[in-house]
Amino acid sequence: MQIKTPKFLLSSGDAILKEAVQRLAQPGRRDFLRRSLTLGGLSMLTGCSLSSNDSVDAALTRVSRFNDDVQAWLFDPNRLAPTYPESMITRPFPFNAYYTQDQVRHVDADSFRLEVSGRVADKHSWTLPELRAMPQVDQITRHICVEGWSAIGRWGGVPFASFLRRVGADLTAKYVGFMCFDDYYTSIDMPTALHPQTQLTLSYDGQILPPKYGFPMKLRMPTKLGYKNPKYIKAIFVTNTYPGGYWEDQGYNWFGGS
Amino acid sequence: MNTNPQIIHPGWLRAMHWINAVAVVTLVMSGWRIYDATGFMGFEIPAVLTLGGWLGGAIQWHFAAMWVLGINGLLYLALNIGTGRLARKFFPLSPRALAADIRAALAGKLAHADPRHYNMVQRLAYLFVMLDSVLLVLSGLVLWKSVQFPLLRELLGGYEVARRVHFLAMAALVAFAVVHLTMVALVPRTLVYMVRGR
Numbered sequence: 001m002q003i004k005t006p007k008f009l010l011s012s013g014d015a016i017l018k019e020a021v022q023r024l025a026q027p028g029r030r031d032f033l034r035r036s037l038t039l040g041g042l043s044m045l046t047g048c049s050l051s052s053n054d055s056v057d058a059a060l061t062r063v064s065r066f067n068d069d070v071q072a073w074l075f076d077p078n079r080l081a082p083t084y085p086e087s088m089i090t091r092p093f094p095f096n097a098y099y100t101q102d103q104v105r106h107v108d109a110d111s112f113r114l115e116v117s118g119r120v121a122d123k124h125s126w127t128l129p130e131l132r133a134m135p136q137v138d139q140i141t142r143h144i145c146v147e148g149w150s151a152i153g154r155w156g157g158v159p160f161a162s163f164l165r166r167v168g169a170d171l172t173a174k175y176v177g178f179m180c181f182d183d184y185y186t187s188i189d190m191p192t193a194l195h196p197q198t199q200l201t202l203s204y205d206g207q208i209l210p211p212k213y214g215f216p217m218k219l220r221m222p223t224k225l226g227y228k229n230p231k232y233i234k235a236i237f238v239t240n241t242y243p244g245g246y247w248e249d250q251g252y253n254w255f256g257g258s
Numbered sequence: 259m260n261t262n263p264q265i266i267h268p269g270w271l272r273a274m275h276w277i278n279a280v281a282v283v284t285l286v287m288s289g290w291r292i293y294d295a296t297g298f299m300g301f302e303i304p305a306v307l308t309l310g311g312w313l314g315g316a317i318q319w320h321f322a323a324m325w326v327l328g329i330n331g332l333l334y335l336a337l338n339i340g341t342g343r344l345a346r347k348f349f350p351l352s353p354r355a356l357a358a359d360i361r362a363a364l365a366g367k368l369a370h371a372d373p374r375h376y377n378m379v380q381r382l383a384y385l386f387v388m389l390d391s392v393l394l395v396l397s398g399l400v401l402w403k404s405v406q407f408p409l410l411r412e413l414l415g416g417y418e419v420a421r422r423v424h425f426l427a428m429a430a431l432v433a434f435a436v437v438h439l440t441m442v443a444l445v446p447r448t449l450v451y452m453v454r455g456r
Binding site: 059060061063064067071074075076079080081082142144146147148149150222223247250251252253257258 | 292293295296298313314315317318319321322325401402403404405406408411416417418421
């Protein structure tokens with residue numbers, strides 16, 4: 001198909017083009033055009049990963065790091081998240097992962113060993129009976145998802161601070177990282193790891209943790225958003241090197257506190 | 259502060275107004291994208307009206323713009339109260355004068371003779387949007403850090419209630435903005451005052 005040139009362009013097209021070239025030849029105008037186009041671009045950032053502009057991305061990431069610091073400063077290691085009566089438990093507790101429920105991992109209980117590495121004195125791998133032999137606690141807390149919804153569940157297991165002390169972890173280290181059977185990974189700050197409600201969770205609602213909620217174990221933290229609570233944990237490491245996380249590396253805030 | 263009697267809005271107020279406008283547009287558009295992650299009120303906001311592209315991006319915009327609104331809002335309130343502008347411009351409120359102004363507005367006869375003077379409808383609308391913004395920031399704080407602000411969380415009825423409060427306060431702000439922009443369209447010289455100050 002041939003594109004017809006509109007009539008008015010046939011007569012005045014050359015003149016318009018000439019004027020446009022002249023205008024663009026002035027560097028001030030060109031800069032202004034470029035800046036105004038960028039401003040326009042700001043309103044059209046939908047549909048890209050974060051934005052189409054690297055410097056905007058970098059600035060947003062810097063603010064996100066600043067928000068990590070503010071949240072670490074706001075975090076009170078002695079302030080407890082609210083607990084709820086049994087009647088308020090959300091049933092069924094929602095399934096949530098970066099995949100659908102039919103892709104849930106099934107881990108073999110007998111061959112399972114929890115690896116512990118990094119800045120810890122005792123690096124032996126843990127069996128499930130060993131973990132179940134440690135003193136357990138139950139708590140009914142609210143899980144808050146980054147998407148906005150929330151649900152109340154009952155979780156039982158070993159207070160994570162007890163576990164870290166038991167393995168002789170360097171409690172002055174910055175991070176505790178987690179590797180999972182579903183290829184998920186995340187990391188948390190040491191003050192949150194030592195929070196009294198942070199729990200190495202082995203049971204849900206009085207039963208062995210079912211596969212859909214992360215068998216053989218998950219880390220449950222009512223002081224953090226859902227994506228900071230890893231399921232299907234296979235390895236724990238203590239480190240001073242920033243380990244990142246599955247969602248965090250894509251732009252979710254690292255501290256992810258609630 | 260304001261020695262030139264010609265000046266209707268002082269410079270600081272105009273600067274804050276426009277910073278606030280940018281912050282609010284950013285917060286509302288990114289907030290709509292965050293809302294779409296669950297759509298808990300039973301509808302979705304069309305993607306073209308949202309900012310950030312995906313949930314992680316929207317949250318980054320939202321949590322950057324919240325500092326702009328928070329700091330700008332605190333400075334605005336401090337200067338308004340400190341300079342006596344709040345008391346001078348928005349008070350007294352009189353129900354009788356309000357009723358008269360509403361009747362005049364509905365009849366299309368509400369006078370705009372003196373732009374330095376806010377009529378009762380304007381006073382009430384601007385006071386409302388100030389209080390609504392405070393509610394937005396406080397309910398936002400609960401959503402952001404519900405464990406760290408227990409008193410605020412309980413005052414707002416817990417996490418899930420705070421979430422609805424935040425949404426409804428946003429809807430009220432957007433409704434205000436629609437009326438506000440309609441009034442500006444009807445009396446365009448107010449836009450000039452807000453840009454040039456006179």
